Amino acid sequence: MDFVNDFDPRLPGDPEADSFPTAVKVLVAGGFGVGKTTFVGAVSEIAPLSTEELITQISVGTDDLSGVADKTTTTVAMDFGRITLGPEHVLYLFGTPGQHRFWFLWEELSHGALGAVVLADTRRLDQCFAAVDFFEGRGIQFVVAVNEFDGGHHYGPEEVRAALDLAPEIPVVLCDARQCASGTQVLLSLVAHLLSSPVLTSTPEPS
Amino acid sequence: MTVALPRRQRSPGPDAPWVDDVAGRLVRPYTVSRGRTRPTAHFDLMTMVRATGRRPAGLQGPDYDRVLGLCGRPVPVAEVAARVRLPAVVTKVLLADLVDCGALTARTPSAASAGPAPRTDRALLEAVLHGLRQRL
Numbered sequence: 302m303d304f305v306n307d308f309d310p311r312l313p314g315d316p317e318a319d320s321f322p323t324a325v326k327v328l329v330a331g332g333f334g335v336g337k338t339t340f341v342g343a344v345s346e347i348a349p350l351s352t353e354e355l356i357t358q359i360s361v362g363t364d365d366l367s368g369v370a371d372k373t374t375t376t377v378a379m380d381f382g383r384i385t386l387g388p389e390h391v392l393y394l395f396g397t398p399g400q401h402r403f404w405f406l407w408e409e410l411s412h413g414a415l416g417a418v419v420l421a422d423t424r425r426l427d428q429c430f431a432a433v434d435f436f437e438g439r440g441i442q443f444v445v446a447v448n449e450f451d452g453g454h455h456y457g458p459e460e461v462r463a464a465l466d467l468a469p470e471i472p473v474v475l476c477d478a479r480q481c482a483s484g485t486q487v488l489l490s491l492v493a494h495l496l497s498s499p500v501l502t503s504t505p506e507p508s
Numbered sequence: 509m510t511v512a513l514p515r516r517q518r519s520p521g522p523d524a525p526w527v528d529d530v531a532g533r534l535v536r537p538y539t540v541s542r543g544r545t546r547p548t549a550h551f552d553l554m555t556m557v558r559a560t561g562r563r564p565a566g567l568q569g570p571d572y573d574r575v576l577g578l579c580g581r582p583v584p585v586a587e588v589a590a591r592v593r594l595p596a597v598v599t600k601v602l603l604a605d606l607v608d609c610g611a612l613t614a615r616t617p618s619a620a621s622a623g624p625a626p627r628t629d630r631a632l633l634e635a636v637l638h639g640l641r642q643r644l
């Protein structure tokens with residue numbers, strides 16, 4: 302019967318819904334030089350990419366946003382990576398600079414994110430404080446991954462946890478940001494942490 | 509020699525000011541591409557776009573061609589921006605034009621839009637866990 306061929310199983314109003322995979326994102330944050338770009342590049346299946354955002358910098362002491370005279374526009378680069386998890390799921394990674402002044406970018410980036418990896422370098426642990434503050438303050442789930450550089454003194458995860466004053470359930474793991482398997486273990490520790498979360502529900506209730 | 513790690517003080521509230529004493533304040537630009545301003549609020553970096561196969565009637569230019577050439581499969585805004593080496597805000601304008609003329613279709617993943625946080629979705633997390641384990 303001809304009309305059977307006209308049947309379209311896709312939902313009206315969202316005709317393309319089934320042609321997009323489910324995309325999830327994870328943020329990789331931390332101070333300058335801690336290994337964010339290295340981490341994203343190591344775990345990503347594509348060569349590391351850099352996504353740029355324009356930002357407008359307003360001179361110190363200027364409060365009036367309409368005064369164009371004191372503004373300069375610059376760019377900030379974010380590392381971008383992809384991990385295809387299967388035919389229906391793809392994970393995107395965003396490596397973001399850690400300083401307080403980029404928090405407005407994180408507001409967009411963290412929206413809908415599964416969670417975050419905070420990379421820490423024990424030679425300069427204070428560089429990751431801003432990232433921990435941000436995620437902790439917004440209730441975004443995260444793990445701390447200590448990127449072990451050669452020559453750095455080895456601190457155990459519990460020493461790092463104590464110094465960061467982390468809640469006991471937040472995982473602290475050691476990693477080598479240059480190695481795909483090590484970075485993947487960090488991501489697994491994040492997902493395992495999310496799965497252990499008490500707010501987890503199974504399937505959404507029909508409403 | 510072992511040096512004691514610096515200790516973080518928990519911040520008093522969730523909203524420390526976005527100020528950097530050295531650099532001054534940073535804000536999003538109001539600007540946009542080629543002197544035009546248009547709302548791009550419906551695109552974020554995770555919005556997925558894909559070519560429909562329809563020709564972009566009325567839109568010409570190498571930037572449009574390059575963008576469209578990247579969208580043969582579903583691809584997020586952030587990846588398009590990175591590959592065409594244009595700032596995300598400019599890329600969003602080009603993508604919006606291409607959506608408007610029917611050459612692209614777009615979808616913001618539910619995981620990246622309003623609604624229950626994806627971390628509350630056990631089936632999704634298990635799929636992610638499974639996918640990651642397979643890469644080891």
Ligand SMILES: Nc1nc2c(ncn2[C@@H]2O[C@H](COP(=O)(O)OP(=O)(O)O)[C@@H](O)[C@H]2O)c(=O)[nH]1
Pocket residue numbers: 331332333334335336337338339340448449450451476477478479
């Ligand atoms: N020895 C060692 N070097 C690393 C490691 N991770 C990153 N690096 C190096 O540290 C430097 C800064 O890393 P990068 O990823 O650019 O840091 P970012 O500023 O956080 O993006 C680069 O030269 C990396 O090659 C690591 O685990 N071990």
Ligand SMILES: [Mg+2]
Pocket residue numbers: 337338339380
């Ligand atoms: Mg970097």
